[in-house]
Amino acid sequence: MKEKNSVGIVKSKNFIxxxxxxxxxxxxxxxxxxxxxTYGKLNAKHDNAVLVCHALSGNHHLAGxxxxxxxxxxxxxxxxxxxxxxDTNKFFVIGVNNLGGSHGSTGPKSINPKxxxxxxxxxxxxxxxxxxxxxxxxxxxxxxxxxxxxxxGSLGGMQAVQWSIQYPEKVKNAIVxxxxxxxxxQNIAFNxxxxxxxxxxxxxNKGDYYKLGVTPKMGxxxxxxxxxxxxxxxxxxxxxxGRKIKNTEYQYNLDTEFEIESxxxxxxxxxxxxxDANTYIRxxxxxDYFDPTNGNKRKLSSVFKEIQSxxxxxxxxxxxxxxxxxxxxxxxxxxxxxxxxxxAEITATSGHDAFxxxxxxxxxxxxxxxxxxxxxK
Amino acid sequence: MKEKNSVGIVKSKNFIxxxxxxxxxxxxxxxxxxxxxTYGKLNAKHDNAVLVCHALSGNHHLAGxxxxxxxxxxxxxxxxxxxxxxDTNKFFVIGVNNLGGSHGSTGPKSINPKxxxxxxxxxxxxxxxxxxxxxxxxxxxxxxxxxxxxxxGSLGGMQAVQWSIQYPEKVKNAIVxxxxxxxxxQNIAFNxxxxxxxxxxxxxNKGDYYKLGVTPKMGxxxxxxxxxxxxxxxxxxxxxxGRKIKNTEYQYNLDTEFEIESxxxxxxxxxxxxxDANTYIRxxxxxDYFDPTNGNKRKLSSVFKEIQSxxxxxxxxxxxxxxxxxxxxxxxxxxxxxxxxxxAEITATSGHDAFxxxxxxxxxxxxxxxxxxxxxK
Numbered sequence: 045m046k047e048k049n050s051v052g053i054v055k056s057k058n059f060i061x062x063x064x065x066x067x068x069x070x071x072x073x074x075x076x077x078x079x080x081x082t083y084g085k086l087n088a089k090h091d092n093a094v095l096v097c098h099a100l101s102g103n104h105h106l107a108g109x110x111x112x113x114x115x116x117x118x119x120x121x122x123x124x125x126x127x128x129x130x131d132t133n134k135f136f137v138i139g140v141n142n143l144g145g146s147h148g149s150t151g152p153k154s155i156n157p158k159x160x161x162x163x164x165x166x167x168x169x170x171x172x173x174x175x176x177x178x179x180x181x182x183x184x185x186x187x188x189x190x191x192x193x194x195x196x197g198s199l200g201g202m203q204a205v206q207w208s209i210q211y212p213e214k215v216k217n218a219i220v221x222x223x224x225x226x227x228x229x230q231n232i233a234f235n236x237x238x239x240x241x242x243x244x245x246x247x248x249n250k251g252d253y254y255k256l257g258v259t260p261k262m263g264x265x266x267x268x269x270x271x272x273x274x275x276x277x278x279x280x281x282x283x284x285x286g287r288k289i290k291n292t293e294y295q296y297n298l299d300t301e302f303e304i305e306s307x308x309x310x311x312x313x314x315x316x317x318x319x320d321a322n323t324y325i326r327x328x329x330x331x332d333y334f335d336p337t338n339g340n341k342r343k344l345s346s347v348f349k350e351i352q353s354x355x356x357x358x359x360x361x362x363x364x365x366x367x368x369x370x371x372x373x374x375x376x377x378x379x380x381x382x383x384x385x386x387x388a389e390i391t392a393t394s395g396h397d398a399f400x401x402x403x404x405x406x407x408x409x410x411x412x413x414x415x416x417x418x419x420x421k
Numbered sequence: 422m423k424e425k426n427s428v429g430i431v432k433s434k435n436f437i438x439x440x441x442x443x444x445x446x447x448x449x450x451x452x453x454x455x456x457x458x459t460y461g462k463l464n465a466k467h468d469n470a471v472l473v474c475h476a477l478s479g480n481h482h483l484a485g486x487x488x489x490x491x492x493x494x495x496x497x498x499x500x501x502x503x504x505x506x507x508d509t510n511k512f513f514v515i516g517v518n519n520l521g522g523s524h525g526s527t528g529p530k531s532i533n534p535k536x537x538x539x540x541x542x543x544x545x546x547x548x549x550x551x552x553x554x555x556x557x558x559x560x561x562x563x564x565x566x567x568x569x570x571x572x573x574g575s576l577g578g579m580q581a582v583q584w585s586i587q588y589p590e591k592v593k594n595a596i597v598x599x600x601x602x603x604x605x606x607q608n609i610a611f612n613x614x615x616x617x618x619x620x621x622x623x624x625x626n627k628g629d630y631y632k633l634g635v636t637p638k639m640g641x642x643x644x645x646x647x648x649x650x651x652x653x654x655x656x657x658x659x660x661x662x663g664r665k666i667k668n669t670e671y672q673y674n675l676d677t678e679f680e681i682e683s684x685x686x687x688x689x690x691x692x693x694x695x696x697d698a699n700t701y702i703r704x705x706x707x708x709d710y711f712d713p714t715n716g717n718k719r720k721l722s723s724v725f726k727e728i729q730s731x732x733x734x735x736x737x738x739x740x741x742x743x744x745x746x747x748x749x750x751x752x753x754x755x756x757x758x759x760x761x762x763x764x765a766e767i768t769a770t771s772g773h774d775a776f777x778x779x780x781x782x783x784x785x786x787x788x789x790x791x792x793x794x795x796x797x798k
Binding site (some may be wrong): 070239241243251286301302 | 445446447545546548603604605606607609610613614616617618620621622623628639642643646647649650653655658661662663664666671673674675678679681685686689702706709710712716717
């Protein structure tokens with residue numbers, strides 16, 4: 045049976061870029077590879093492309109399934125497909141695994157061509173600016189000189205902002221969801237605890253664990269458990285789990301007593317079996333470093349001066365990781381520059397995770413905005 | 422030079438209780454030891470005693486110093502001393518290290534008299550109810566049949582609440598600061614991440630690490646770093662640390678870049694060198710289990726029916742660990758029973774940690790309440 049409004053069976057592609065890439069860290073990558081997927085067709089004018097940037101633990105697999113027996117579709121399947129809010133009958137949608145990732149693109153577990161061994165600890169720190177430059181190479185390769193839109197949630201939203209700053213002439217619309225203009229001290233603090241859990245795992249071996257046949261799973265699962273707390277609101281955790289216990293009464297031992305504990309342990313274990321710890325560290329570092337104001341050396345509104353894109357900014361009321369207040373800082377700095385911006389603050393209980401959900405009000409706003417991008421009433 | 426309003430040089434005492442203690446877990450402790458300190462003098466009527474209960478990482482050393490060269494005074498020295506808000510010229514103040522602690526009282530690192538080895542993994546889970554029963558033995562030993570007050574912040578505040586429920590005839594006043602009637606799912610979640618960091622540390626050895634000459638420091642430091650995030654508000658972290666970096670520019674490596682990272686790592690290391698991991702686990706478990714409604718089987722106002730104490734409840738606006746909303750749940754349930762309760766919500770930026778600070782408005786409220794307890798205008 046055919047899945048309704050699905051992009052169907054999809055296949056990842058690889059783009060090998062032979063243009064050297066100078067990273068913010070000073071490191072020069074002589075070549076790199078990006079794994080990506082596309083959905084829909086690039087039109088004759090090449091002006092219907094939407095690049096979707098992923099967040100911390102995301103990847104290029106946005107929609108569809110790899111086979112008919114594939115259990116889960118891509119992570120933003122609810123949004124992307126024929127007749128879905130981001131309509132693949134109209135748009136050419138691109139998902140890309142970021143540089144430093146662990147889903148096919150050049151990253152710490154890739155083989156360093158110079159040494160013929162995994163990069164491991166020697167893989168450089170990557171910034172959002174680096175990602176935009178590498179994604180730009182992919183866009184060029186696909187024959188796109190101007191993107192109809194760059195879309196992303198959370199860390200993905202930061203990339204949409206940075207695209208509009210870094211390549212102002214190449215972004216018609218930036219759609220920035222549940223994001224912030226930079227991390228607060230508290231945001232950085234959570235990232236640092238996660239990183240410390242990984243680097244102090246005895247299996248981490250300073251990042252060179254591949255050759256030892258081990259992975260710092262214990263650290264990575266702690267990082268993921270902690271992440272999950274910040275993705276959910278206190279309220280939604282209360283509604284879903286509250287103080288529900290696993291057994292009919294307390295066991296008074298060190299096992300998990302409460303359902304919330306089981307949930308977190310399950311999520312941590314699952315993630316630690318799938319994700320690469322070196323990548324996780326680099327994704328959190330990219331978040332920490334992101335700051336278009338460069339430590340307040342310039343005001344955000346001054347940084348936004350050259351922007352040519354129009355913006356849609358969406359935030360969620362219960363998101364305490366990147367609260368509406370932070371989104372509004374972006375809105376304010378755009379308005380300071382007379383940049384066209386639509387802002388929606390969605391009442392939602394799910395916290396930061398709301399950006400991945402398919403709430404009607406939220407998806408309808410995106411649908412309308414994408415329609416407007418096409419000039420369709 | 423004599424320190425102003427200090428209780429001066431103090432000494433811990435030990436109380437060995439030979440009365441068996443039946444714990445909530447079903448375990449029977451044939452005897453146990455409590456380490457405690459007292460300040461001021463018990464009056465002739467024995468009616469001026471205030472028991473101060475400690476929080477997660479606290480202990481019995483509330484005020485004064487152990488020697489003139491002692492670098493830091495007790496943890497609540499700002500509050501307790503002659504002419505201080507809790508005036509030791511008037512009150513007999515008792516600090517006690519809780520059962521299961523690592524500061525002298527019987528706990529996981531103590532020698533189990535049966536085996537002549539450290540309890541380690543075999544040390545039972547302790548509940549707040551167990552603590553109250555053990556503290557009651559100490560009070561009896563000191564010749565006090567009724568406490569003028571039980572005072573505590575955070576987990577200490579929960580003990581003050583439980584005292585008034587468990588021994589209604591023995592508590593004249595309960596002073597409950599920055600506490601909650603139970604933990605939310607989010608609170609439990611943070612505790613579980615902390616515990617998992619400890620138990621998955623390869624040095625933990627299921628809790629029997631003493632004999633191996635190692636301690637799960639890496640896990641404990643993660644737990645403490647995480648704890649610190651929840652003790653501070655997002656705002657105060659922003660004010661203190663913001664995005665300040667350690668060097669003049671980004672280093673683009675895995676070292677700590679931001680001052681908030683250094684702060685957390687420092688706090689984590691310090692704590693991991695001082696505190697016992699088995700105790701930390703049991704303190705968080707005691708927090709998780711605390712729930713006078715027993716999983717909502719009874720309403721809080723019904724649980725409070727037999728209470729004879731008067732109450733002072735204090736909360737802090739920026740406390741997101743135990744927010745004012747949670748304190749007001751206690752106030753509401755007290756009012757439902759016509760119990761005398763004073764409630765103060767202090768505007769504070771410091772988050773949960775505000776209860777340890779010496780903000781004037783906060784300390785003046787405590788000073789006034791303690792004066793009222795003595796019948797002094």
